[in-house]
Amino acid sequence: MKFAAALPSQRQAVAQVAGVLVLIAAAVVFPLVFTNPTVTNFAVITLIFVCVASAWNLFSGFSGYLSLGHAVFYGTGAYFLVVAAKDWNVSGVAVFWLLPLAGLVAAIVAVPLGLIALRVRRHTFVVITIAFFFIAQLAASNLKVTGGSSGLLPPVPNFAPATFNDPFYYLALVMAVLTVAVAWQVRRSRFGLQLRAIRDDEDRAAGLGVRTMPVKLAALVLSAFITGMAGGLWVFFIGEAFPQFVFDPLFDLAVVFMAFFGGLGTLAGPVLGALVLEPAQLYLNLQGGNGYESEILFGALFLVVILFLPRGVIPTGGEYLRAYRARLDRSKEDSSESEMAADSAGTSVKGGVS
Amino acid sequence: MTATLRADGVTKSFGGVKALNGCSLTVAEGRITGLIGPNGSGKTTLFNVMTGYERIDAGQVYLRDKQITGAAPHQVYGQGVGRTFQLTRIFPRLTVLENMLVPAQQRGSSRQRRERAMDLLAFTGIQAHAGALAGTLSYGQRKLLELAYVLVADPAVVLLDEPAGGVNPSLIHHISDRIRELNKSGRTFLIVEHNMEFVMGLCHELTVLDSGSVVATGPPDTVRNDPRVLDAYLGMGTDTDD
Amino acid sequence: MANQIAQAIAAGILGGGVYALMAAGLTLIFGVLDIINVAQGIFVVLGAYLSYVLSVHLHIDLFVGLLITVPSMFIIGIVIYWLFIRPLRGAERTSMTLLACFAVALIIEGILYREFGSNYVSLKAWYTTKSVHVFGFYLPVIYVLGFALAVVAIGLIYLMLYRTKFGRAVRATMQNPTAARLVGIDVNRVAALTFGVGTAVTAIGGMVFGAISGGFTPNSGYDLISRLLAIVILAGMGSIGGALVAAVFMTTAEAVVDIWQPTWSVAVFYLAMVIILTVRPQGIFGRAGVRAQ
Numbered sequence: 001m002k003f004a005a006a007l008p009s010q011r012q013a014v015a016q017v018a019g020v021l022v023l024i025a026a027a028v029v030f031p032l033v034f035t036n037p038t039v040t041n042f043a044v045i046t047l048i049f050v051c052v053a054s055a056w057n058l059f060s061g062f063s064g065y066l067s068l069g070h071a072v073f074y075g076t077g078a079y080f081l082v083v084a085a086k087d088w089n090v091s092g093v094a095v096f097w098l099l100p101l102a103g104l105v106a107a108i109v110a111v112p113l114g115l116i117a118l119r120v121r122r123h124t125f126v127v128i129t130i131a132f133f134f135i136a137q138l139a140a141s142n143l144k145v146t147g148g149s150s151g152l153l154p155p156v157p158n159f160a161p162a163t164f165n166d167p168f169y170y171l172a173l174v175m176a177v178l179t180v181a182v183a184w185q186v187r188r189s190r191f192g193l194q195l196r197a198i199r200d201d202e203d204r205a206a207g208l209g210v211r212t213m214p215v216k217l218a219a220l221v222l223s224a225f226i227t228g229m230a231g232g233l234w235v236f237f238i239g240e241a242f243p244q245f246v247f248d249p250l251f252d253l254a255v256v257f258m259a260f261f262g263g264l265g266t267l268a269g270p271v272l273g274a275l276v277l278e279p280a281q282l283y284l285n286l287q288g289g290n291g292y293e294s295e296i297l298f299g300a301l302f303l304v305v306i307l308f309l310p311r312g313v314i315p316t317g318g319e320y321l322r323a324y325r326a327r328l329d330r331s332k333e334d335s336s337e338s339e340m341a342a343d344s345a346g347t348s349v350k351g352g353v354s
Numbered sequence: 355m356t357a358t359l360r361a362d363g364v365t366k367s368f369g370g371v372k373a374l375n376g377c378s379l380t381v382a383e384g385r386i387t388g389l390i391g392p393n394g395s396g397k398t399t400l401f402n403v404m405t406g407y408e409r410i411d412a413g414q415v416y417l418r419d420k421q422i423t424g425a426a427p428h429q430v431y432g433q434g435v436g437r438t439f440q441l442t443r444i445f446p447r448l449t450v451l452e453n454m455l456v457p458a459q460q461r462g463s464s465r466q467r468r469e470r471a472m473d474l475l476a477f478t479g480i481q482a483h484a485g486a487l488a489g490t491l492s493y494g495q496r497k498l499l500e501l502a503y504v505l506v507a508d509p510a511v512v513l514l515d516e517p518a519g520g521v522n523p524s525l526i527h528h529i530s531d532r533i534r535e536l537n538k539s540g541r542t543f544l545i546v547e548h549n550m551e552f553v554m555g556l557c558h559e560l561t562v563l564d565s566g567s568v569v570a571t572g573p574p575d576t577v578r579n580d581p582r583v584l585d586a587y588l589g590m591g592t593d594t595d596d
Numbered sequence: 597m598a599n600q601i602a603q604a605i606a607a608g609i610l611g612g613g614v615y616a617l618m619a620a621g622l623t624l625i626f627g628v629l630d631i632i633n634v635a636q637g638i639f640v641v642l643g644a645y646l647s648y649v650l651s652v653h654l655h656i657d658l659f660v661g662l663l664i665t666v667p668s669m670f671i672i673g674i675v676i677y678w679l680f681i682r683p684l685r686g687a688e689r690t691s692m693t694l695l696a697c698f699a700v701a702l703i704i705e706g707i708l709y710r711e712f713g714s715n716y717v718s719l720k721a722w723y724t725t726k727s728v729h730v731f732g733f734y735l736p737v738i739y740v741l742g743f744a745l746a747v748v749a750i751g752l753i754y755l756m757l758y759r760t761k762f763g764r765a766v767r768a769t770m771q772n773p774t775a776a777r778l779v780g781i782d783v784n785r786v787a788a789l790t791f792g793v794g795t796a797v798t799a800i801g802g803m804v805f806g807a808i809s810g811g812f813t814p815n816s817g818y819d820l821i822s823r824l825l826a827i828v829i830l831a832g833m834g835s836i837g838g839a840l841v842a843a844v845f846m847t848t849a850e851a852v853v854d855i856w857q858p859t860w861s862v863a864v865f866y867l868a869m870v871i872i873l874t875v876r877p878q879g880i881f882g883r884a885g886v887r888a889q
Contacts, residue, residue, distance in 0.1 A: 117873075120877045124833060197448060208458060210457075295709070307683055
């Protein structure tokens with residue numbers, strides 16, 4: 001089909017696909033171009049957050065149930081990986097094979113959590129997830145299996161120092177792309193439709209036969225699986241696991257912020273949020289100072305976004321684009337109308353009800 | 355004529371207020387029955403109790419001689435009873451078409467469902483807005499959307515709560531025409547309405563509710579002249595002269 | 597042994613009074629504004645630091661200092677509400693206000709770190725180390741005074757709610773904001789003042805907490821808020837009386853368990869919460885019902 005002759009929506013779709021492919025291609029060659037290990041280090045962590053933010057959004061953005069306890073899944077995946085690698089004597093590249101298992105463990109943990117937490121109002125749900133977070137942190141700090149408050153050390157990856165970050169980078173990239181693909185697929189499916197209906201009016205959806213608990217739980221479990229895998233990858237990359245670090249309240253807030261910033265419930269939103277905010281945060285941390293500066297800045301920025309960009313960059317940006325295009329169309333119409341007026345008065349036939 | 359939907363001695367209180375008091379009502383199969391009465395007479399509460407959105411205190415509800423008292427909303431829906439709400443309940447952040455695809459019990463493949471949804475949207479006249487977010491619809495359009503998606507699972511019984519309320523006059527004709535058409539194929543309707551013209555022109559039967567119980571029932575012309583009905587409306591009027 | 601348990605129960609009840617006060621503030625805010633102020637924990641810590649500054653730098657007695665800290669926190673609460681919470685509207689209001697509170701908490705924590713660093717400090721006065729011998733128990737004076745203060749504060753709140761015109765307006769707004777507006781209640785003003793009151797109680801809570809905790813840092817806010825949240829979930833959101841009962845119950849249970857298992861004693865809070873949630877999702881005193889969106 002000729003591009004110019006195609007319908008605007010078809011043109012849009014092709015442009016979107018092309019854009020995504022270009023982005024992926026750029027990401028693939030990124031570490032070959034930017035070989036500075038600090039840069040690729042940032043890139044790995046950023047990609048992990050793309051993954052986590054998208055996974056979080058898949059549950060919370062679509063269903064409207066804000067989870068402030070996803071760190072539980074992240075940390076479970078992380079600790080599982082470390083403990084399993086130690087107990088089963090896995091090291092090197094083979095550790096990567098443990099990742100799906102880490103995700104599975106996190107997904108299993110999500111089931112009882114979801115069954116308890118998803119039966120209540122949205123308010124209470126958020127609070128319960130916070131409480132679960134603290135329970136998890138408490139457990140990790142005091143259980144022997146997790147090494148108590150001093151934590152555990154994951155196996156050291158035996159990769160060549162020059163390209164150390166690369167395997168992590170590509171794995172993180174694959175995970176990020178797959179996560180967004182899954183989110184896209186969910187959104188198109190009936191399952192996603194039901195989730196979003198639950199978000200808008202849960203009781204009405206239930207009254208129309210939507211099985212709300214299984215739907216919500218399934219979304220949570222899927223989200224937890226991905227988050228757990230990401231946690232496993234992260235801990236293997238970072239090289240240490242102790243409770244305050246793995247179960248960090250700022251983690252949840254950061255993930256929520258990213259999704260919010262980009263646009264809750266959209267596909268590109270969390271990706272954009274992660275790509276913008278995580279490198280910024282990492283860079284700030286690098287500049288030194290004490291932790292508190294980034295905290296204050298982070299909190300302030302979050303407030304600014306909540307107050308002035310409540311729907312996030314992508315939806316707000318989309319609106320500006322639409323308004324701009326509408327203005328363009330109107331000015332085109334004005335010029336063509338004056339032509340038509342010269343011929344005859346046109347009556348617009350409106351079908352249906354307006 | 356068999357009773358499709360029947361309420362028997364239904365009682366429901368909210369705190370100290372008795373909203374329904376031994377209310378008994380019969381909705382005949384294949385007919386359009388109107389439910390009228392002054393404000394506060396319990397019409398919406400009766401709907402809520404019959405469709406499972408409120409718990410019943412006493413009494414029974416039957417659907418074709420099968421007890422559905424206390425059934426949950428989705429169960430009632432699954433039995434082929436659809437209902438709309440006085441304040442329209444649509445899914446604002448989904449598109450109009452997506453709203454149509456939410457209800458369960460739809461048959462056929464994904465494409466068939468979409469086609470059927472578009473047919474229903476065309477039937478109610480809002481097909482042009484299929485791709486728009488439901489939240490952008492006007493009030494009247496939302497009423498039509500609710501009507502449309504309630505029909506998606508092909509319910510045999512449809513309960514409409516003030517379908518003409520707050521809607522502009524030209525649209526009201528459109529709505530009553532649609533209801534008449536749907537009724538021709540045998541669908542049963544129970545309609546709560548305040549708009550007397552709408553009700554008189556459309557309904558085969560009228561039931562009048564006052565203070566939670568039925569005071570009159572019968573064909574519209576009979577009921578309109580029934581002194582108890584006049585008393586219910588006018589009596590309410592003089593009592594509330596505060 | 598029995599004496600140990602009795603001692604723990606006594607200490608638990610006394611300590612519970614203070615938690616009850618802070619939880620009451622949280623519940624009040626929730627009841628009127630329909631938001632969960634997750635910054636309540638850090639507010640308490642802020643109150644503690646304010647008392648610390650007054651005590652250490654200005655040599656003002658802790659209790660006397662309350663005359664300054666309580667109004668200060670009240671004003672801080674109103675300002676925060678006005679700037680960051682009132683402007684939030686729309687469908688996502690509940691989530692956004694919660695996140696806004698979280699963001700505010702983060703900022704306050706950062707500021708506290710900046711001013712005070714991460715060293716442990718605690719509030720000291722001549723009476724903080726003294727105990728009083730009563731009924732065969734040794735009860736730290738500060739516990740008793742703190743409890744008394746909490747009781748007085750809660751009493752004042754109840755008095756306000758049920759005996760004043762403002763309190764009536766508050767209760768009306770809690771039950772039905774739209775109707776309240778219709779009868780001429782300035783709902784915004786009520787909301788702002790309620791948020792102020794809910795925050796002001798953290799000044800009191802902060803002072804007592806600072807004195808009995810044995811040391812606090814800006815990081816202490818997390819532990820506090822997690823306990824407070826567990827209390828209100830257990831009680832059921834929106835029930836002040838329930839929050840009082842739940843607070844006392846949980847602190848007492850923790851104090852008793854602490855005898856055998858100090859590390860896990862705080863888990864009592866969470867365990868109780870989880871058990872109640874599985875059996876009765878709306879909390880002990882909460883109302884089941886239609887989900888608000």
